[in-house]
Amino acid sequence: MKIVCRTTNRVFVGLPINEQFTIDVFIGAQIINLFPEFLKPLVGPVLTKVPGRIKRAVHHIRPLVEEQLKQRERHGKDWPDKPNDLISWLFDEAKEIAIRVLSVNVAAIHTTTNALTHTLFNLAAYPEYVAPLREEVESVIEAEGWTKLSMQKMRKLESFIMESQRSAVGAQAMNRKILQNFTFSNGITLPAGTEVAIASYETHLDDKNYDRAHEFQGFRFSNMPHEGEGLKHQFVSMAPNYYTFGMGRHTCPGRFFAVNELKAMLVYILLNYDVKFPNDGPRPDNFWFSGLLTASRTAEVMFKRV
Numbered sequence: 001m002k003i004v005c006r007t008t009n010r011v012f013v014g015l016p017i018n019e020q021f022t023i024d025v026f027i028g029a030q031i032i033n034l035f036p037e038f039l040k041p042l043v044g045p046v047l048t049k050v051p052g053r054i055k056r057a058v059h060h061i062r063p064l065v066e067e068q069l070k071q072r073e074r075h076g077k078d079w080p081d082k083p084n085d086l087i088s089w090l091f092d093e094a095k096e097i098a099i100r101v102l103s104v105n106v107a108a109i110h111t112t113t114n115a116l117t118h119t120l121f122n123l124a125a126y127p128e129y130v131a132p133l134r135e136e137v138e139s140v141i142e143a144e145g146w147t148k149l150s151m152q153k154m155r156k157l158e159s160f161i162m163e164s165q166r167s168a169v170g171a172q173a174m175n176r177k178i179l180q181n182f183t184f185s186n187g188i189t190l191p192a193g194t195e196v197a198i199a200s201y202e203t204h205l206d207d208k209n210y211d212r213a214h215e216f217q218g219f220r221f222s223n224m225p226h227e228g229e230g231l232k233h234q235f236v237s238m239a240p241n242y243y244t245f246g247m248g249r250h251t252c253p254g255r256f257f258a259v260n261e262l263k264a265m266l267v268y269i270l271l272n273y274d275v276k277f278p279n280d281g282p283r284p285d286n287f288w289f290s291g292l293l294t295a296s297r298t299a300e301v302m303f304k305r306v
């Protein structure tokens with residue numbers, strides 16, 4: 001999580017923001033949810049660490065905001081060397097910059113950390129994939145360098161990450177609350193206030209959707225036909241049997257960033273390190289909590305320079 005948080009915020013704001021904020025938000029949410037609706041606004045500030053974390057972020061982000069203001073006063077909306085980062089984009093669109101930066105952090109950090117961890121665990125658990133993956137990334141980087149385009153050409157790596165995500169989805173996804181009564185075509189009506197979700201685990205681990213769905217097949221997606229099919233079977237394009245980034249209007253807008261970030265981190269690992277579990281142990285069990293599934297938080301992966 002430390003690595004993902006530092007990498008992500010280097011891109012967002014040029015600073016390595018501490019990952020503790022996102023942890024405290026999730027703990028805080030669990031605490032607040034224990035209380036009735038009318039007490040929630042009172043409980044949040046008293047029983048959670050979130051307000052303190054926001055204060056610290058404001059302290060770090062204020063100089064960046066002040067610099068933006070100074071430049072904007074001097075040059076207007078654009079100037080040479082204007083940073084192409086989250087602060088600049090938000091300045092164009094939004095107020096309360098620090099809170100916005102932290103909100104994007106909440107969406108970005110745990111998700112990417114979990115994805116990276118599952119993929120890393122699979123790399124350590126299935127060493128037979130290392131050679132073909134290394135061969136792919138070495139040849140692409142040699143031919144194209146470290147560019148966004150070169151990342152797109154790493155189909156095996158992308159497949160390996162997608163499969164790591166597919167085989168580790170939680171019980172449900174795309175949770176929604178119905179705001180007005182809704183009647184399906186079969187006549188069933190759900191009243192306003194009903195909460196619905198899609199059975200993600202059942203979809204992604206169903207043999208009808210995937211050949212031997214419970215088996216980890218790292219190149220499952222890269223072995224599917226792609227020619228002339230545009231975005232089909234790509235990580236960023238969702239399908240009824242693959243929606244790890246959600247679907248529809250609220251599909252994760254950060255997925256293009258996340259996929260490139262994950263690939264860049266894994267390329268670096270593949271080019272520089274061999275990984276394995278202590279004593280060549282197997283993949284550690286995942287951890288279920290209230291329908292959510294995360295990679296083990298205590299397992300260790302050993303790194304050795306190649």
Ligand code: HEM
Binds near residue numbers: 107112115245253
């Ligand atoms: C592997 C990493 C990631 C995964 C698996 C992931 C997954 C998701 C999922 C499942 C949703 C809900 C979609 C729905 O309900 O239909 C979502 C929403 C969102 N994600 Fe991501 N995400 C990731 C990384 C990121 C990153 C890096 C960012 C920001 C740069 C981001 C920003 C957002 C935002 C702002 C939303 C809310 C969209 C909305 O409600 O309209 N995510 N993400």
